[in-house]
Amino acid sequence: MPRVSRMIVQNQTAVYHVMSRTALDGFPLEAFEKDFLLELIKRMSGLFFTEVYGFALMGNHFHLLVKMIPEDRFSDEAVKQRLVLFYGEKKAPVDDGQLPFIRQKLGSLSEFIREIKVNFTRFYNKRHGRRGYFWGDRFKSVIVEEGETLINCLAYIDLNPVRAGIVERPEDYRWNSLGYHIQSKNKGGFLSTDFGLKEFNVKSGKERVRRYREYVYETGAIKPPTKPHSNSHSSATFVGGVDDSSKYSECTSAAASPGRLGIISNAKRNDRSICGKIVTKERNRNFEISRTDRFLYRTRYFTDSGIIGSREFVSGTYQQFKHLFQCRHEKKPKSVKGLDGLFSLKRLSENF
The missing domain is CATH 3.30.70.1290 (Transposase IS200-like)
Structure with a gap:
């Protein structure tokens, strides 16, 4: 097709x-x-x-x-000014005969x-x-x-x-x-x-x-x-102003957190099963796709x-x-x- x-x-x-x-x-x-x-x-x-x-x-x-x-929002003078700023005074194509073609392109x-x-x-x-x-x-x-x-x-x-x-x-x-x-x-x-x-x-x-x-x-x-100049991060997620800490309470390991962002640790690459906590979490929300997922x-x-x-x-x-x-x-x-x-x-x- x-x-x-x-x-x-x-x-x-x-x-x-x-x-x-x-x-x-x-x-x-x-x-x-x-x-x-x-x-x-x-x-x-x-x-x-x-x-x-x-x-x-x-x-x-x-x-x-x-x-x-x-293109009709710009005057001829405005178009010429853009050309001069881009190409410089000497190289700018400012011939009036070329303006219709230049307008269409820009x-x-x-x-x-x-x-x-x-x-x-x-x-x-x-x-x-x-x-x-x-x-x-x-x-x-x-x-x-x-x-x-x-x-x-x-x-x-x-x-x-x-x-x-x-x-x-x-x-x-x-x-x-x-x-x-x-x-x-x-x-x-x-x-x-x-x-x-x-x-x-x-x-x-x-x-x-x-x-x-x-x-x-x-x-x-x-x-x-959690605090300015701190390397630690809060485990809470804020969606629409609501503290949804539970989203991170199930993924506290170093391997699980990167996986949520699309990076899978070497230790987890061969583990093809879905974590039970994740299954429970999805079941509780009826397997609906949330705004955050988007x-x-x-x-x-x-x-x-x-x-x-x-x-x-x-x-x-x-x-x-x-x-x-x-x-x-x-x-x-x-x-x-x-x-x-x-x-x-x-x-x-x-x-x-």
Whole structure:
């Protein structure tokens, strides 16, 4: 079956969760490569008609949450100014005859990601003395509704290094958006501090970051430190402001705790049975997928759903693209278990 053309919203702002993986084995994106990729994304976002909400650069893939802004929102003078800032006075293509083509390019999500990936491939191949492709298949993109869905998606992205077992707190990771906010104080104003919090009338960017961090901790069920400057961590999990200590009382061993984050100790690799305490825990909650599960484990709904948001948003946006799908019946929004009020265009199989 031929793959479906990419769904791109026309003539209005739209937020996309973009993800792209490398074609190489292992984890080729090390610290130096991640630093370069981050600077490249920052540079390209200043040229293209974008607003970046968040990102996570991992060892073999990256996530980007970005709003694309229609080209008609920018005057000719504003376009020329972007070109000069990017290329410099002498090299900037400021011929008025080229502006329509340039406008179209700078408003394109595909062109934005292509420039990032092509330029990174050149850098990587030169640095490592190689030729050929660096990135795998075409990048994935999901249309994300602004508001609650956006902040949920952003939290999922920022929790990538926690799920991978790299860090215990997302802001300790240098190459994600929460780490960038905390460690560099959002240097250069690279990231939007909207977070979907405008409805709360929060004008201070600092307060928005604080509230977003609180949201991520409560949503992701992260163990906060008991005291400042202390290496010990509380065994309690905070979800929605409720102390749910029982979640950690059953996983106190060094082997069990990393396993929850996706890292299995050597001692446990050959143990194929499910711990009795875990079975009891799941039985007590009737084996339902919880909100916390959606963020502590990899979920395909944030990366493969096509469109994600409220029922009305998914249904309405689908109407713009239903001609792309070869199916007899119209697709209907599917509810995402564990996240009340969140719907997906596609029904996806998952393993928890």
